[in-house]
Amino acid sequence: MPPYYLTTPIYYVNDAPHVGTAYTTVNADALARWHRLIGDDVFFVTGTDEHGAKIVEAAEAHGTSPQAWTDSTSARFVEAWKRLDISNDDFIRTTEPRHHAVVQEFLQRVYDNGFIELGLYTGLYCVSCEDYYTEEQLVDGKCPIHGRPVVQLQEENYFFRLSAFAQPLLDYYASHRDFVRPTTKRNEALGFIRGGLEDVSITRTSFRWGVPVPWDDGHVFYVWYDALINYLTVASYGSDPARFASLWGAAHHLIGKDILKFHCVWWPAMCMAAGIEPPAEIFVHGYLLMGGQKLGKTMIQAGVAGVGDDARRVRITDVSPLALADEFGVDPLRYHLLRDVPLGGDGDFSYEGIVSRYNADLANNLGNLVSRVATVVHSKCGGVGPAPDAASTLSDRVAEVLTASSEAWSRWAPHEALEATWKLIGAANAELEGTEPWKMPPGPEVDAVLGSALEVLRIVAVLVSPAMPGTAAEIWRRIGIEGDPSAARLPDDAAWGGYPGGVPVVKGEPLFPRRKG
RNA sequence: GGCGGCGUAGCUCAGUUGGUCAGAGCACACGGCUCAUAAUCGUGUUGUCGCGGGUUCGAGUCCCGCCGCCGCUACCA
Numbered sequence: 001m002p003p004y005y006l007t008t009p010i011y012y013v014n015d016a017p018h019v020g021t022a023y024t025t026v027n028a029d030a031l032a033r034w035h036r037l038i039g040d041d042v043f044f045v046t047g048t049d050e051h052g053a054k055i056v057e058a059a060e061a062h063g064t065s066p067q068a069w070t071d072s073t074s075a076r077f078v079e080a081w082k083r084l085d086i087s088n089d090d091f092i093r094t095t096e097p098r099h100h101a102v103v104q105e106f107l108q109r110v111y112d113n114g115f116i117e118l119g120l121y122t123g124l125y126c127v128s129c130e131d132y133y134t135e136e137q138l139v140d141g142k143c144p145i146h147g148r149p150v151v152q153l154q155e156e157n158y159f160f161r162l163s164a165f166a167q168p169l170l171d172y173y174a175s176h177r178d179f180v181r182p183t184t185k186r187n188e189a190l191g192f193i194r195g196g197l198e199d200v201s202i203t204r205t206s207f208r209w210g211v212p213v214p215w216d217d218g219h220v221f222y223v224w225y226d227a228l229i230n231y232l233t234v235a236s237y238g239s240d241p242a243r244f245a246s247l248w249g250a251a252h253h254l255i256g257k258d259i260l261k262f263h264c265v266w267w268p269a270m271c272m273a274a275g276i277e278p279p280a281e282i283f284v285h286g287y288l289l290m291g292g293q294k295l296g297k298t299m300i301q302a303g304v305a306g307v308g309d310d311a312r313r314v315r316i317t318d319v320s321p322l323a324l325a326d327e328f329g330v331d332p333l334r335y336h337l338l339r340d341v342p343l344g345g346d347g348d349f350s351y352e353g354i355v356s357r358y359n360a361d362l363a364n365n366l367g368n369l370v371s372r373v374a375t376v377v378h379s380k381c382g383g384v385g386p387a388p389d390a391a392s393t394l395s396d397r398v399a400e401v402l403t404a405s406s407e408a409w410s411r412w413a414p415h416e417a418l419e420a421t422w423k424l425i426g427a428a429n430a431e432l433e434g435t436e437p438w439k440m441p442p443g444p445e446v447d448a449v450l451g452s453a454l455e456v457l458r459i460v461a462v463l464v465s466p467a468m469p470g471t472a473a474e475i476w477r478r479i480g481i482e483g484d485p486s487a488a489r490l491p492d493d494a495a496w497g498g499y500p501g502g503v504p505v506v507k508g509e510p511l512f513p514r515r516k517g
Numbered sequence: 518g519g520c521g522g523c524g525u526a527g528c529u530c531a532g533u534u535g536g537u538c539a540g541a542g543c544a545c546a547c548g549g550c551u552c553a554u555a556a557u558c559g560u561g562u563u564g565u566c567g568c569g570g571g572u573u574c575g576a577g578u579c580c581c582g583c584c585g586c587c588g589c590u591a592c593c594a
Contacts (some may be wrong), residue, residue, distance in 0.1 A: 012594035049594060121592090132592080163590095188589055191520050200592055223594070261591065286588095340529085346587090348529085356528095360543065364556055372553035379552075416531095416546060419542080429557055438552040510554045 001041035003250040006032050008094060009259060010230050013073035014054050015317070016079040019337075020256070022321035023288045026337045027414060028254045029086045033466035034409045034417075037490050041249060045234045046081065047092030048074040053212040066209045070095055083322055085330055085469050092230045094211075102233040103211045103226045107202075108276050110213060115161045115273040118429035121201045132477040134212075138336035139339050157201035158219060163337050165269035166197045172268060178281060182344040183414065185257065185284035189264035200266070206331050228267050229277065251279035254412075256428060260284050283412050286346035288316050288337075316349060324354075331468035332358050332512065338414040338467050355515055366460070369510035370475060373453045376446075377505045378436050385480050386447035387501025388455035395496035397427045398459055405463055414467065421463045428456040454479050455499040461485040462493055471511065478506040 008028045011021050025046055032044035050070040074093050081088065092099060105363035110116055123132035132153075140210050173179055173190055180186040203219035204210065210220030232238075235247040268278035281433055324333050336354040339361070341347030401424040408416035437449045457479055465472035465485040472485040480503030488494075 009594085014594075040559075054594080123592090134563090184588085187521060191589065192591080195520080195590065198591070202592090222592075224592075227594075257588085259594075260589085262594090265591085308518050342530085353529090356543070359554095363554060368553055368556050370553095372557080376552050422542090429553095430559090432552080433550075433558040436550080436552085439551095510556095514552080514556075 001039055002392055003043065003246050004032075004035045004040035004248045005043045005235065005251045006035070006045070007231055007251070007253050008046040008256050009263075010049040010094065010227060011077055012049045012052075012054075013070050013077070014058055016073075017077050017321060018317045019319040019321050019324065020288055020316045021077075022080070022084060022333075023337050023341070024254060024256055024285065024335050025081060025086055026084060027285065027343055029084075029088070030334070030338055030414050030466040031254070031409065031412065033087060033469065035051045036464065036486070037462065037488060038406070039489055042089070043090060043235075044088050046077075046086065046088045047090075047230060047234075048077050048094070049223065049227045050074060050093055050095045051220075051226060053204070053207050053209070056207050056209045067095070079170060080322060081458075082393050083325060083330065084334065085468075092236050094230060095228055096233075098239075099226070099230060099233045100211050102239075103221060103229045104214045106229050106232060106270075107221065107225070108214050109275065110160070110270065110273040113273055113275065115164065116158050117161065119157060119159040119199070119201070121155045121157045121159075123153060123155075124150040155201075156215075157205070158203040158213065158216070159199040160202045160225070160266075160270070160273070162197045162198050162266065162269055163200050165272060166193055168272055169193050169197075169265065169269060172272075172278060176278075179268075179278070180282050180284065182284070185260060185264070185344070188491075189260060192261060192265055197265070197269075222373045224262055224266070225270075228262065228270065237276075240422075241462050248277065249280060251281075253279055253282045255282060255284055257284050257286055283343070285343050285486070286341075288341065288349045289346055290316050290319070290349060319349070328354060328358060329427065329512075331471045335362065335418070335467055339418045340415070341413050344414050358512065359514055361422060362512040363510070363514040365422060365429065366464075366471075369425055369429055369453075370457060370478060370511050372432065373450065373457065374505050375476060377450050377454070378507050379507075380437060380440070380442050380446045381450060383505055383507070385454045385499070385501060385503050385505045386451040388451040388497055388499050389448035390497060392431075392448070392452040392455075392496075394424075394427060394431055394456055397424055397458045398456070398494060398496055401463070402459075402491060406490070409466075418464070418467055421460060424456060424460060424463070428453055428460075451501055452500065454505070455496065458499045459494050462488045462490070474511065478508055480504045480506070 002454060006028055008025050011017070028044065028046070032042050035042045044299050048070070050066075055070060059066045062069060070093070072493050073280075078091060081091075107116070125132050170190070173186070173193075202222045202225040203213055203216075204222055205218055205220075206506075208220060210223065211226045213219040213221060231251065231253065232244075233246075235251070236243040238244075253263060263282050264284070271278045321333065332354070339348075339358055340353055368499050377383060401420050404420035405417040407418060408414070432449070432453060435449045438447045440446045441447075457475055458481060461472040461475040462485045465488070469486050476483065476485050479499070481499070
């Protein structure tokens with residue numbers, strides 16, 4: 001089994017999980033589940049980023065310690081992903097000892113290799129914010145938040161010699177055409193590199209909530225510099241060389257475009273500086289944008305300033321994925337996130353959009369197919385599912401759809417994989433219309449038609465399991481198959497004729513009750 | 518300013534190297550069916566493929582210009 005190591009970004013614990021982070025995580029989860037289906041040895045990881053001045057401030061604001069604060073906020077992510085059926089194999093917190101050890105070992109190597117040096121960071125500093133600003137960020141030369149004059153300040157920091165890696169990065173990009181995808185994002189990264197790289201400060205002395213710099217007690221690493229290294233921590237860098245060697249060559253990062261620079265420029269340079277290969281691939285997705293406004297207050301995060309104020313535009317970061325899961329169901333939410341937004345570009349998230357997709361694809365097509373097949377099996381076959389017809393033309397459609405889905409998943413295109421799968425559902429509905437088994441007398445002919453319909457449902461369940469694992473399992477249960485479609489293996493388990501026949505078919509409530517508004 | 522991208526049916530979008538490329542889904546209309554969640558199946562309407570030139574036997578598909586929209590242009594998770 002070839003390894004497939006997939007990561008999400010680790011999420012900053014200053015805030016609760018929102019639909020934007022759920023979007024990234026669900027996409028990664030679906031991809032991980034697909035790779036398990038095709039037999040890869042998947043290692044799928046997510047986690048939380050817990051260091052930095054902002055965490056210290058947040059903890060103080062809540063009257064607690066950074067550790068206690070991050071314990072509680074990190075737990076919210078663990079719970080959210082559990083609720084959304086995220087199948088991560090590990091969960092990394094940057095405050096864990098295993099991570100501190102790897103960060104120190106990794107950066108010590110970079111230091112020993114001569115790519116870290118002491119320097120002076122000079123910047124425009126707002127005393128009220130306790131933060132630096134660039135010229136562009138200032139409003140009339142003053143702090144954009146406090147409107148107070150900023151002062152030129154210097155801080156002694158360690159710098160990573162990013163400037164030394166411009167050419168090595170360009171070379172690497174040239175020899176690894178698919179290092180960053182899609183192409184537009186690759187061009188963006190290349191444009192940034194060609195624009196010239198400056199050294200970056202990677203340590204702070206103004207607070208202690210971070211990973212201590214091993215060669216200088218007074219400093220802790222800047223959050224981004226310890227955060228990226230999580231990808232090595234979970235892969236046993238420095239602790240299990242054999243495991244690391246196996247995993248690292250198969251490392252795939254899924255990220256949002258807001259953190260492109262860190263992942264596509266800093267990170268490969270850091271790897272080079274430490275003497276290891278950059279990851280195999282980085283896929284950059286776009287933003288989920290808020291389309292409509294028709295969200296109930298329960299779907300908006302509690303405690304967000306301005307909630308209920310109609311004048312304020314609802315942002316994606318204000319929307320709670322857990323409330324959406326309560327409203328629509330976990331699988332419909334997952335389906336919408338995967339089906340309605342081509343991964344890579346920006347996309348719209350809207351109440352109208354999710355309802356429309358729910359009714360058209362889930363209630364009308366898939367859910368209704370399950371219902372009508374179950375009903376006719378009960379009226380014509382005594383509730384026992386017959387074996388499929390080996391000569392059914394649907395078997396050809398299955399083969400086509402399997403090919404199209406596989407190809408789409410390999411291109412990080414879940415929406416296309418699902419679109420293809422729905423063509424199979426449509427073909428099954430059309431086949432029923434053409435043969436009208438409900439008009440036939442019980443017998444071999446009816447059995448052949450319904451057996452084939454059940455076989456399509458069996459295979460559809462496998463194909464949709466990366467997107468909707470719960471629904472997939474429920475379909476198998478209803479058509480009388482033991483086990484879990486998520487444990488199926490492709491292509492073998494999509495071979496026509498796998499439905500055993502002679503098993504009980506359950507007539508249940510609608511899988512996805514049609515929604516009115 | 519520089520670099521990059523986008524603009525195709527009411528909506529969301531597909532359209533490889535120029536020649537059934539004018540498409541899909543949704544929505545809509547009509548017809549069939551009534552097993553099914555007023556679901557399903559079939560058929561069909563809508564487009565000057567942003568605008569203006571050019572290359573070509575032939576261009577959403579290549580070139581030039583223009584209009585409109587957007588992204589990136591470093592230490593913000």
